[in-house]
Structures are given as structure tokens and as C-alpha cells.
Amino acid sequence: MLIGVDVGGTNIRVLSVDDDDHARVTMRSSAPTPDDADELAARIVALVGDHLAADTVEAPVGVAVAGLAHRSGTVHYSPNIRCLVHYPLASTVAAGLGHRVVMGNDANAACWAEYRIGAGRGVDDLLLVTLGTGIGTGMIIGGRLVEGAHGFAGESGHMVIDQHARAHHTGQHGPWEMTASGTALMSRARSAVESGQLQLHSDLSPTAFAAALANGDAAALAIVDEVAAQVALGCANLIMVLDPARIVIGGGLSSLGETLRAAIDRHIASVVLGAQYRPAVEVVLATLGDDAGAVGAALWARDAQEKFSK
């Protein structure tokens, strides 16, 4: 049995999964994310304690955090979990549990999960792009997870693609996530509803928008196409930097499915330099859904242990 934890801005999710190529979830629990760091660590200990009591777990517990999760086990900073500033989360949780802990970034963990048991299987140069409130990315290069010198790699949503744009809430001008995230799509949808271009059967929500899209609504299709073009621009940047064989699209926005995937695919081909001279990059949808972060943390804790014997 393996245990993985995903610490997000709203909830903490804990999964026990089988230690095999399917990583079937055998137990799950969750609780709101406290806004105090010590309470947050204590809550993880309480939740994981129940999982440890339920079965034999030999591998370290994997913890994925949305933020700058340092290799050392310290969270330096998390935009969505404000209490975690230079906080030694891994060692605090490990001490509370009396069990080893391996910590990492949530998008990196999700990428590892897709690589090992999801939509990324079979290629060793892989990019995961999760489109949600912002954009998270994870990268596999030559079969290895890219963590960077400090463990902060994969913050590609903050890559600037439009330097003369207005300031984003991060303070940057024109970062990728400003125009290519789920938030960006809902913002465009709101404008279209207000101007009467987009008519929905209920109040604006992701579900209502998805329903309009499923009905072939032209305004909804146009919005998806515009956002897909922005997603593609950042993907093209990463293709030129990293030359992946496959890009996996995940996050809440990926529930829009094939319409979104095909549009991103088409736009990438039009903006990658020298596209006619290079093999096309596969664009596929993620298969692990909201569990990817916790599952990936569990697998990564096991695999990192195998690799580094720590």
C-alpha cells in the first residue's frame, strides 16, 4: 500500500492506493485546508494516521503541495496556501507520524502519475499542463521528473507571453495563465453572457458553459478556440525549449474534452517554429482527474526512494 497527500488551497486530500501499475484507490479522506501552518501539518498527520493504521505502508508518505516546495521538505511560498512561508512541512509531518515523508510540488506529482500510470505512459519526454484556476506544469525529460536546482521547476504558468499586457494579480504583465486558464475562459464567458453573445439555460458556471459547448453553441465554441490559442502559445514555447514527444492536458478545463484538445492541437501546429520540419507533438487529455496529485505523490515517494535510497 502507498499513501499520497495533495495539499491544495481549499482541501487536503489523502489517498491510499495499491502499490502496482493501476494504483487503485483503496481508501480516501479529505478535510478543509487550515489557514495556520501548524494546524495544517496537524491535520495532515491526523488524516494520514488513519490510513497508516489501516494497512502496512513501507514506502514514505508522499505529499504534494501547490507552491514552491523545496527539495529539503520546506515550503518556501504558496500563492494559494498563504500560511506556508518557509515552513518545514515534510519534517513536521514526518515527526508527527513517525513515518518518512517525501514532499514535492503538486503539478510535478500529477505529471509523475500521468507518466507512470496515466496518459503519459510510453514516452520519456513529456509535458503535463493543468488548466485550472491558474496553469500548473510538470515535465519529464529523458524519463526523469524535472525538479530543478531547488525543486521549483514547472512554474510555467508564470511564463510571460505578452509583456505589454496589463498586470495580472501576481504582479506580472501578461503571464501565460492570465489568458489560458480556466479562470480566463470563465472571464471570457462572462463577458459574452453580459453582451448577449452567449446565451445559457442557467446562470454562468463551468457546467452551464460545458452544456452550451456540448450543444454546439457557436459563441461557446469561439471562446474555447480563443483560449485554446492562448494555451497553444505557451505550449509552443515549451516545445521549443524542451522538445517533448507528448503534451498531456489536465485540470478542470480539460473536462471540455475533445473540443478543447483538438483546438489546442491545431493552434500548436500553427505557432511552433519550423513545425513542417519537426515531428508533431501528440496532444492528449489527462486520464487521472482530480486524484492525479495525490496518486503522483504516492508513486513519487515510492520511486524517489527506490532511486535515491533515502
Add this chain to the structure above:
Amino acid sequence: MLIGVDVGGTNIRVLSVDDDDHARVTMRSSAPTPDDADELAARIVALVGDHLAADTVEAPVGVAVAGLAHRSGTVHYSPNIRCLVHYPLASTVAAGLGHRVVMGNDANAACWAEYRIGAGRGVDDLLLVTLGTGIGTGMIIGGRLVEGAHGFAGESGHMVIDQHARAHHTGQHGPWEMTASGTALMSRARSAVESGQLQLHSDLSPTAFAAALANGDAAALAIVDEVAAQVALGCANLIMVLDPARIVIGGGLSSLGETLRAAIDRHIASVVLGAQYRPAVEVVLATLGDDAGAVGAALWARDAQEKFSK
């Protein structure tokens, strides 16, 4: 003895270097780059043949090419060597020489050289940024050269940072190299000369500009600062994606030295998201100069052989 070849848009450079940590150059030759692919391969064979005749060489000959150099040894496309389209350069040269050849991209080769024997020694997460006619980049992650799925990684100069800008000669709108290369600096300098803001003692040239800068000319300093800000913007993007420990600045523009380096360093700190929460990335000048590509090709051919036993 090792042999490295650097195939650029203008010249082919061939070096013999000692097979040790200094890679001292013991023989060098060069010739103009032909505009026919078979002639180009034949010229490399002729040049390298003299080097092979002069000493015992056991490692493969390393060949660095400015373009999309596929792992297989085929150059798919080179913007500055137009005759090389889907051309099997490595096998053609190897057949002509009767000696093994390992081929790669020139910026990747230069990065490997800086990593092994230059300004990149001592860190395993490294980024080389060469500022010349365009921008070339090479990346070391976890001690390994990033080649990507096809060998095309490191084309970061084509990363779009200003999507609403005018079209660059590549057809892209606002790629990094459009505002951050040596070409961009000379273009700003020309405008400043024409408007009377920048006064030089001779006609505009890189040397005349460097002289004005060395004299502390305010207009020249302002131009360097503007270009450094653009260099920094792309570096910041790559820091957020890859989390390197050090960035090595090379290429023709790096001859502007400490003034340029310090300006890039300062601007990076102001645009990297969460800079106050993360260790600063070292910014240093390259030490290997124009030989980096050929030296790196020689070292890479040796090291790739050691690693993969092919």
C-alpha cells in the same frame, strides 16, 4: 585527442583538443560554409581528415550544427544553413571519414562545454544563453544535457514573450530574440545614432558601441539596460520553467562584459515571480568564447560515447 566541428551559417570550424579537463586546442582549421549540402559534408570530411591524420583519435568526431539536429544524425532544418533540410549529415560525414560521428545542436554543444570545463562547472542545473544574431540556449538538468525527444530542445530564442508585437523575420510575433539579441542591440544603437542621442567616434559597429559603453556614455548605457531587461524577461521565463542554479551568458553580446551581466542580473530579480522566496540564480559570463561549440561537440562526442556505449 578529441576533434570537434562547429558548422555555422558562415564558417565551419574544426578543432583538435586535448582529452582532459582543459581541452587545450592543439590544431585548428576553418573554411567557408558551402551552400550545397553534399559540398558542405565533403568540406567537413576534408578538414577533419587533416586532423585525424595528425594524431590518434579514438572517440567519435563531434559535430555541432546551428539548427534542428536530430538525434539520428539528420539535420531537419537550419534557418542559417538553408541547404540542410532533412540531410543525413552525421552518416555522410562518418562514411567519408571512416570514423564515427556524434552530431548535435551548436548551443547544446556550447552548453556542454561550459558545463564541463567553463563557467558552468560545479552546478548540475545550468542554462546557457548565447546572445548573438539570434538567441541560442542550452540546458543541463540534473547533470544531463537536455536534448528532448528528437534532439531539438533549447530553441528558447523563439519563445514568444510579446505576442502582440510585429512579426519577426521568423514569422512569429514577439519572440525573445527579436528584442534581446545582439541584432536587437545594434538596431537600438542605430536608431539612437540617427536621432543624435548616441554619438560615436566612428561608424556604428559592435566595436564602436563597446568603446562608447566603456567610456560611460549615458545613451549606450541606457541601450544596454533596455536590452538587458529583455534578456532578463526570457531568462525569468526559463527560471520559472526549469529552476536552474546558474545562467551563463555567452555569444557576441557577452563581450560587453560586466555592464551587461550586472544589468541582466538586476532585471531578473525584478521579474522572477516570488524572487524574495527563492534562492537567487547566479548570472555569470561564459568563459569559452567562440570555440565553445566545437569544444563542446568534441567533449559531448566523448561523453555521449562513455554514457551510451554507442
